[in-house]
Amino acid sequence: MSEPLPQDFRESIMRLARRGRRAVPAKDGASWPHVVVVGGGFAGANAVLGLRDARVRVTLIDRNLYKTFQPLLYQVATAGLNPGDVTMMLRGLSLRVPNMRYRQGEVVGVDPERRVVRIAGASEPWEMGYDYLVLANGSTTTFFGTKGAEEHAMPIYTRADAIAVRDRIFAELERTSSAGDGGKLCVSIVGGGPTGIEIAGALADFRRQELDILYPEMDPGTLRVHLLQRGTEILKEFEPRYREYAAKELEDRGVELLLGRGVTEVGYDFVRLDDDTIVESDITIWAAGVATAKTVSEWGLPQIKGGRLDVDETLEVKGFPGVYAAGDIAGGDAPLPQLAQPAIQAGRHVAKMIRAAVEGKPAHPFRYVDLGTMATIGRRAAIAQIPHAPDLTGTAGWFAWLGVHVTKLLGHRNRRAVTMNLLSLYTGSRATHQPNPVIGEVDSVEAQRAFDRSADVRKFGTDHRG
Numbered sequence: 001m002s003e004p005l006p007q008d009f010r011e012s013i014m015r016l017a018r019r020g021r022r023a024v025p026a027k028d029g030a031s032w033p034h035v036v037v038v039g040g041g042f043a044g045a046n047a048v049l050g051l052r053d054a055r056v057r058v059t060l061i062d063r064n065l066y067k068t069f070q071p072l073l074y075q076v077a078t079a080g081l082n083p084g085d086v087t088m089m090l091r092g093l094s095l096r097v098p099n100m101r102y103r104q105g106e107v108v109g110v111d112p113e114r115r116v117v118r119i120a121g122a123s124e125p126w127e128m129g130y131d132y133l134v135l136a137n138g139s140t141t142t143f144f145g146t147k148g149a150e151e152h153a154m155p156i157y158t159r160a161d162a163i164a165v166r167d168r169i170f171a172e173l174e175r176t177s178s179a180g181d182g183g184k185l186c187v188s189i190v191g192g193g194p195t196g197i198e199i200a201g202a203l204a205d206f207r208r209q210e211l212d213i214l215y216p217e218m219d220p221g222t223l224r225v226h227l228l229q230r231g232t233e234i235l236k237e238f239e240p241r242y243r244e245y246a247a248k249e250l251e252d253r254g255v256e257l258l259l260g261r262g263v264t265e266v267g268y269d270f271v272r273l274d275d276d277t278i279v280e281s282d283i284t285i286w287a288a289g290v291a292t293a294k295t296v297s298e299w300g301l302p303q304i305k306g307g308r309l310d311v312d313e314t315l316e317v318k319g320f321p322g323v324y325a326a327g328d329i330a331g332g333d334a335p336l337p338q339l340a341q342p343a344i345q346a347g348r349h350v351a352k353m354i355r356a357a358v359e360g361k362p363a364h365p366f367r368y369v370d371l372g373t374m375a376t377i378g379r380r381a382a383i384a385q386i387p388h389a390p391d392l393t394g395t396a397g398w399f400a401w402l403g404v405h406v407t408k409l410l411g412h413r414n415r416r417a418v419t420m421n422l423l424s425l426y427t428g429s430r431a432t433h434q435p436n437p438v439i440g441e442v443d444s445v446e447a448q449r450a451f452d453r454s455a456d457v458r459k460f461g462t463d464h465r466g
Helices: 007-019 042-050 070-077 090-095 159-177 194-209 240-252 294-298 340-358 394-408 412-426 444-453
Strands: 034-038 057-062 066-068 087-089 100-104 107-111 116-119 126-129 132-135 185-190 223-229 256-259 263-266 270-273 278-280 283-286 323-325 373-378 381-385
Touching: 034 042, 042 057, 042 090, 042 132, 042 340, 057 090, 070 159, 070 194, 070 394, 087 090, 090 100, 107 294, 132 340, 159 185, 159 283, 159 444, 185 194, 185 278, 194 223, 194 240, 194 373, 223 278, 240 256, 240 373, 240 381, 323 340, 373 394, 381 394, 394 412
Parallel strands: 034 057, 034 132, 057 100, 132 323, 185 223, 185 283, 223 256
Antiparallel strands: 066 087, 107 116, 116 126, 263 270, 270 278, 373 381
């Protein structure tokens, strides 16, 4: 039998407990209206935070225990940040939102007539009732029906995706390094939006700053980076001068831009363009777009082109009182870009609409405030397009990008870790920077086996067996 706790220690514990927050915000809390929030991303988390003082019970449902800060996933994929740096446990929101409870699960159905959501169970789905429903379950990767893309291309939409890309890159580097002078590693990024250019820039910086130190047996030219974009310009969300700046910075870093060339097929070690050109690609990273999950079409809610839910000016789903949509899944007459800032503002607005409904106050239209758009190209190079502000590019743009992204992270630990890691990675000189990529389970043996097994379908490479 364990020894009893000393009296003074037990009294200290009790004092701390008395000083802590209440588990239930009021005695009548159990009778308050029930708000179910589906999805813990930018929109869902901000909807939850906006309901922290409302007389409602909140249940947040997400398949993952954590919220992912997707704008920094490319840093995980390129070994700049730990996966934990860009995630926060959703249960931690209850510190600021004592009326919230988290439930892990995947919503597979919605019955707006009965006001219930169906959640995948061990055998059959189970149901949870609601008074108000917030659909903020985001979107998913779409390959646009491209032949071979789902099998061979690697998306970068979730934390698991980013980790898989990272581990694949280093497994292929290890495999290539054993091939001697004949080895070559070609990485193709499909998509010229912010995610695509950020991955390309990070890989180019890795090649320039770290590759020859970590792999002295390899020539830096061994790693080739291609950026493929169907349109004739990258970063179409930005003004022309920013697009030109980003393109020049990438080219100066040795990234080969293949613009105005759509991808029609992805193979084990190649991509085929719409002019039938075949480009060598040992790793194809898919950053070309997202779409609403197909299961949403089964929920009986109105959708617009692309599958996004049709909402009115208050973000309530048309024809379904008490059901709201925010973030990537929300459409309407003027759909907003599927980016972080629109999702954050929409989540906060939905919380205000639910509070108004509970308190018997009128609803009001959602007004999106454009706070600007940012993207980083690489070391000391970024762009910040902010309304009514001077141009921010280069080092100034990079520090502005860092500051904005750090402040949007949830959790003090995340902010400290990201700030220190990125400053360590991108500041200083080559002489003072010691390469220390955040690596995971690198299996170069399996990479070589996969290379060997693909001999019949490969279009490039040798039969080197190590």
